[in-house]
Amino acid sequence: MTEQIDKITKYRLASSWISTVLSITLVLFMIGLLGVIIINAQRISEETRENISFEIMLLPDTKQGDILAFQKRLEAEPYVKSARFISKEEATQETINMLGHDFREIVGDILPPSILLKIHSQYTSIDSLEKIEKAIHLEPNVTDIQYQRTYVENINENIYKISLIMLIISAVFLIIAITLINNTIRLSIYSKRFLIKSMLLVGAKRMTIQKPFIFKGIMQGIWASIFAILILGGVIYVAYTRIPGLIEINEPLYYGYLFGILILIGVFFTWLSTFFSVRKYIKMKIDKLYF
Known part of the structure; x- marks a missing residue:
């Protein structure tokens, strides 16, 4: 009976970990996809201007x-x-x-x-x-x-408008992404709120309680970043080989920066969300844990 309970517990923990990683992976992939669009929009903008x-x-x-x-x-x-x-x-x-x-x-x-x-x-x-x-x-x-002065003015004006729209979309998308990552981590920590409070009641220090959760959150961010980069790399490769001209990889450094940013976002925001979520339940009164 005890072994069966242990198996169920391990299965639930693994399922929770996988679902959290997959959710963060999807968010990071969408951010990466937006980054690819921005990189190639910038390339097209430069090519258009250099035809002047x-x-x-x-x-x-x-x-x-x-x-x-x-x-x-x-x-x-x-x-x-x-x-x-x-x-x-x-x-x-x-x-x-x-x-x-x-x-x-x-x-x-x-x-x-x-x-x-x-x-x-x-x-x-x-x-x-x-x-x-x-x-x-x-x-x-x-x-x-x-x-052609008028042609140049029109190009510059259109590029400015497109850049402004892309900036707004990027800002909105980043806010949505951060919110989704935060909510995913909070739900994951919420399911362990009684464990956190139990550790506190038996005398564990706050830092001792936070450490394993923060480490787990960071690892989730790293794995999610790796999966997102692998999926994004596959999409870029397929688009590059199957649809010539749609995506260029002549500037691999830009994609290196993009992948680095995805890792930073994945690690930083999972760490931040985990830290504040765990701290919230450490400070919360026992009677409020049931709501």
Whole structure:
């Protein structure tokens, strides 16, 4: 009879431990999934911004050596991602291909040599682009600089709105996640409230009572984090291999940070919830344990 009771008790404890870990795993997985979305949204934002280009028009009679020297100076600038020289002949051929006929028969050979400049994403605000434009205009061989200002303004505005929405969603989701972890731990501790009070009544110190519960809570957080990372890693791998372009793993460091954050959240909030839940029942009067 005693052995049967022990088996039932062990089964209940194991079931409670597993259900707690699975609940926390699900919460951490959802946080991780949101993190993956944010990482890839940032990547798409950077790629979109870095597609913004300047077309620097040069004087028709600019010497080849001067153009190459100017191109090298541009490539040395921190804001430049790439600088590609387009000769008069190349520009003419590209325009003919685009129009479908030889425009020179009507307007003559009017296209000057140019340099197509692409900018790093962190320099694509309107203020930065205006400063870059002014600096380039100081070059004696530059006649004009063309870029789609309205298009750039729309991109920056849309990226700002999307970033703000993602920030709000992340904050709300984190609050919900913390609440769910806290409630899961509290329910787990609630089932052991009489054990906590019994330990206190037989003379155990508060720290002695708290230690095993806190250790168990931390271990639950660690295991939940590991399971969440494994599931998330599987989802990332499947999405990367089956749906090209949806998820990129060119920056593994970002995913390393994300996995580290999941472990910190799992361990910290299980520790915090366990600490306060156990302390609550240590301080609670015996008659209130029944409610």
